[in-house]
Amino acid sequence: MAQQRMALWAAEADIDEDVDLSLALGTYGQNGAFDDAYLQQPQFDESTFIAMQQHMAQRNAFAQIPDVVKSFIIHFHQAVQTNNLPEITVAYESGWNKYTEKFYAKTEWPEAEIIAPLVNDDPIFLILYRELYYRHVYSRLQPNIDDRFHSYENSCELFNYLLNSDGPVTLELPEQWLWDIVDEFIYQYQVFCSWRSKPKTKTDEELATLADGDPVWSSYSVLNVLYSLIQKSRVNDYINAQQQGKSPEEIAEIVGEYGQRPLYRMLGYFSIIGLLRVHVLLGDFTLALKVMENVELNQKSPFTRVTACHVATYYYVGFCYIMLRRYPDAIRTFVTILNFIMRMRQYHTRSYQYDQISKTADRMYALFAICHALSPSRLDDNIANIAKERFGEQYTKMSRGGEEGPPAFEELFLYACPKFISANSPPYNDPDAVLQLLSAEGDSTATDPTHRHLNLFLADVATQSQVPTLRSFLKLYTSLGSKKLANFLDADEEEIVQKMMVLKQVSRSVSHVSGEERGLLDGQTIVTSDLNFVIDESMLHIAESTIGRRYAGWFIKNTERTQRIYDDLKNSPLPVVKPSSQPGAQNAAASSSNEAPQKGPKTGQKVAWGGAKVVS
Amino acid sequence: MQAWITPPTRTEIIEGLVSGVDRYNPSNVGILEDYLYHQIRSEEYDCLANLAILKLYQFNPELYNPDVVVNILIKALTASPLPDFNLCISLLDERPINATLDEPDPLPGLLPILNGLHDLLNRCRFPAFWEVYRSEQLENLRDNYTVECVGFEDSIREVVIRAVKTTFTRIGADRLGSYLDLSGPQLEAYVKKLGWTFDASRSVISVPPNPDNQIEATVVQESIKLPQLTKVISQAAKG
Structure with missing residues (x-):
């Protein structure tokens, strides 16, 4: 691939020449005296001078762009212009990252205005370029307030172009990039909100800008973009039509001119996932699941092709279930995606998103450990073992209950929870209120959204703190007087009876029963514990369900494996019967001397074995 | 859960607001607030519609109405x-001291009290709930809010009944009385309305059998679903 690309760029030599011409001029521009001589204008105008200076600076900056980067940008632009998806993908997924590592690991890419001559000032490409430019600033550098405002404006320009042109635009972009656009948009919104919520760290200038920059990154504007993309693409209608098995013609009819184009359809779908995320960040867990009501969570949907999106979807859905106290649903969600990630790992180590995916996976193992401690189940031993391996210490504390539990829950929750945000800005436009905020004592962690959600979660956990102890006692009996149990626990009998009601309560949960419900919010009450009990006046009766040994999975797995080995054997070419080749193969395995091939098959074999013996 | 997601009493207009984009339109807050007061008067409940009000408050702090x-x-x-109480609290963003209200904001004072009541219910500490609820400190909450909420005490009793009927087959009358904050003829009448039997001689109440208070030791056998076997069967068919 790399070779092919080189060839393409070489073919662009003409344009490069052009560029070099201005580049040469640029270097002359560094000489100030020479420039002064040039400026033989009788009336010296300051603004012209500034414009001139800027022009010179731009030329200088342009001159500093390495030639390979220039060719890369030109090539990238052509790929975008011709909607050449394979070429765009290569440029986007490997080229950009390659040159980032090489030239821009610690600095910004050249600004869009500077590279504009390379791409004939193509406004659409420049918007896309800026999208990448700012994403790089956010991920590698520290965005300043201008970056934050400008990246927002650029996103608006992009979405405006997509949504408000005359009819659907013909632009095509790889699915991965489309997801990244939506994902990054929400990420920057989240980063902006949390940055905005800390007035004490702002300079006076920043405070002034924030005071009159209200609509920038407002929740309404973000939601507006996402809903517009969903509505324009009619992606919900598309999903429904697909589920009803409609023909491609019918679907095309239903989704209209926008929804027929992959760009809009994918952006629409990614916007649903984006909404899920935004609502979680804002603490609206029911609405988050409600916007997903048409989406079927499974591995077969064509939308799962973008792994990063697929993983994010499950992470946020699983987290919602935790906050709805639907731990079995959360466990099921995490198990599904963690198994998926494990299976896909071999294909993803090369992807530039691998780091992000494995970080999210780690957080999901932590959330899984939390759910597993609150609602023990035997859904997937494999995942449970990995979770216990990674978070063994916390897991032990969490599942034992008692005093050590809450700190362990807190630690994992803070590690694994989404980065919650406040929907609204502190009152920067009200100088008095700002002063008040700035002079306020103490830190604000007590009131920040993350701690609000943490405290709610910990209150739920505290309700359950005695559950493990009670369970371990009940397991020893088939019937037990409540007074006796109270004595064991050194507690009042009435108190124990109330705790038994809590125990019963946490052994039940609303859970999604597949096939019967519509939407992720729906569910039925199920029993989540194999320990059941009932109180007859003051006598506890206990019954435990046991799960018979499971053989099927083992047999199915091994049957399939044997079948695969058998097929492989059958499909592999028969060994060639030439006398010399056979010992060669055997020798290679035994790493024997190189004399062997020259001898006959029988001697060769002897040498091989003999050699092995000598070594041992 | 269907009744919780879409209560049968929800009107079409409200359904449109709950499920559509119009839920973000601040000018609809009045419709939803009226619906809340309708719920309060008519012993109805619609969690998602109420969360939609809080969502509007979250995005438009100027709409904020503490009484609502x-x-x-x-x-x-x-x-x-159900986690409804927590879901509501999750949406209550920290808000700057609101100067636009005519009267002092009652919410900061009431929030810890409501949190406390919620905690007691969640921990099934029903006698303590009634004690706190009837205490002098909560006079403000009772006189200004819960008194307006028709059937509030009875709906707390329903919370109690939900917990009791999953846990007990029989329960002492005194105990149940303390959970329900009822005694004597009132308790008898309440139990009778539930269709539970009251054994006056022993002062014990029998809870009818339901899926949660029937226990049985079972061995769960694995069930193999057809899709698990697709690969194996398709191979066999090929062979």
């Missing part, structure tokens, strides 16, 4: 052990 918030939280209390 308190009423939403009171309604959510009665949904225990």
Whole structure:
């Protein structure tokens, strides 16, 4: 691939020449005296001078762009212009990252205005370029307030172009990039909100800008973009039509001119996932699941092709279930995606998103450990073992209950929870209120959204703190007087009876029963514990369900494996019967001397074995 | 869960607001607030519609009406052990001291009290709930809010009944009375209305069998679903 690309760029030599011409001029521009001589204008105008200076600076900056980067940008632009998806993908997924590592690991890419001559000032490409430019600033550098405002404006320009042109635009972009656009948009919104919520760290200038920059990154504007993309693409209608098995013609009819184009359809779908995320960040867990009501969570949907999106979807859905106290649903969600990630790992180590995916996976193992401690189940031993391996210490504390539990829950929750945000800005436009905020004592962690959600979660956990102890006692009996149990626990009998009601309560949960419900919010009450009990006046009766040994999975797995080995054997070419080749193969395995091939098959074999013996 | 997601009493207009984009339109807050007060008067409950009000408050702090918030939280209390109360609190963003209100904001004072009541219900500490609820400290909450909420005490009793009927086959009358904050003829009448039997001689109440108070030791056998076997069968068919 790399070779092919080189060839393409070489073919662009003409344009490069052009560029070099201005580049040469640029270097002359560094000489100030020479420039002064040039400026033989009788009336010296300051603004012209500034414009001139800027022009010179731009030329200088342009001159500093390495030639390979220039060719890369030109090539990238052509790929975008011709909607050449394979070429765009290569440029986007490997080229950009390659040159980032090489030239821009610690600095910004050249600004869009500077590279504009390379791409004939193509406004659409420049918007896309800026999208990448700012994403790089956010991920590698520290965005300043201008970056934050400008990246927002650029996103608006992009979405405006997509949504408000005359009819659907013909632009095509790889699915991965489309997801990244939506994902990054929400990420920057989240980063902006949390940055905005800390007035004490702002300079006076920043405070002034924030005071009159209200609509920038407002929740309404973000939601507006996402809903517009969903509505324009009619992606919900598309999903429904697909589920009803409609023909491609019918679907095309239903989704209209926008929804027929992959760009809009994918952006629409990614916007649903984006909404899920935004609502979680804002603490609206029911609405988050409600916007997903048409989406079927499974591995077969064509939308799962973008792994990063697929993983994010499950992470946020699983987290919602935790906050709805639907731990079995959360466990099921995490198990599904963690198994998926494990299976896909071999294909993803090369992807530039691998780091992000494995970080999210780690957080999901932590959330899984939390759910597993609150609602023990035997859904997937494999995942449970990995979770216990990674978070063994916390897991032990969490599942034992008692005093050590809450700190362990807190630690994992803070590690694994989404980065919650406040929907609204502190009152920067009200100088008095700002002063008040700035002079306020103490830190604000007590009131920040993350701690609000943490405290709610910990209150739920505290309700359950005695559950493990009670369970371990009940397991020893088939019937037990409540007074006796109270004595064991050194507690009042009435108190124990109330705790038994809590125990019963946490052994039940609303859970999604597949096939019967519509939407992720729906569910039925199920029993989540194999320990059941009932109180007859003051006598506890206990019954435990046991799960018979499971053989099927083992047999199915091994049957399939044997079948695969058998097929492989059958499909592999028969060994060639030439006398010399056979010992060669055997020798290679035994790493024997190189004399062997020259001898006959029988001697060769002897040498091989003999050699092995000598070594041992 | 269907009744919780879409209560049968929800009107079409409200359904449109709950499920559509119009839920973000601040000018619809009045419709939803009226619907809340309708719920309060008519012993109805619609969690998602109430969360839609809180969502509008979250995005438009100028709409904030503390009385509405308190009423939403009171309604959510009665949904225990469902997480409704927490879901509401999750949406209550920290708000700057609001100068636009005519009167001092009652919510900061009431919030810890409501939290406490929720905690007691969640921990099934029903006698303690009634004690706190009837205490002098909560006079403000009772006189200004719960008194308006028709059937509030009865809906707390329903929370109690939900917990009791999953846990007990029989329960002492005194104990149940303390959970329900009822005694004597009132308790008898309440139990009778539930269709539970009252054994006056022993002062014990029998809870009819339901899926949760029937226990049985079982061995769960694995069930193999057809899709698990697709690969194996398709191979066999090929062979």
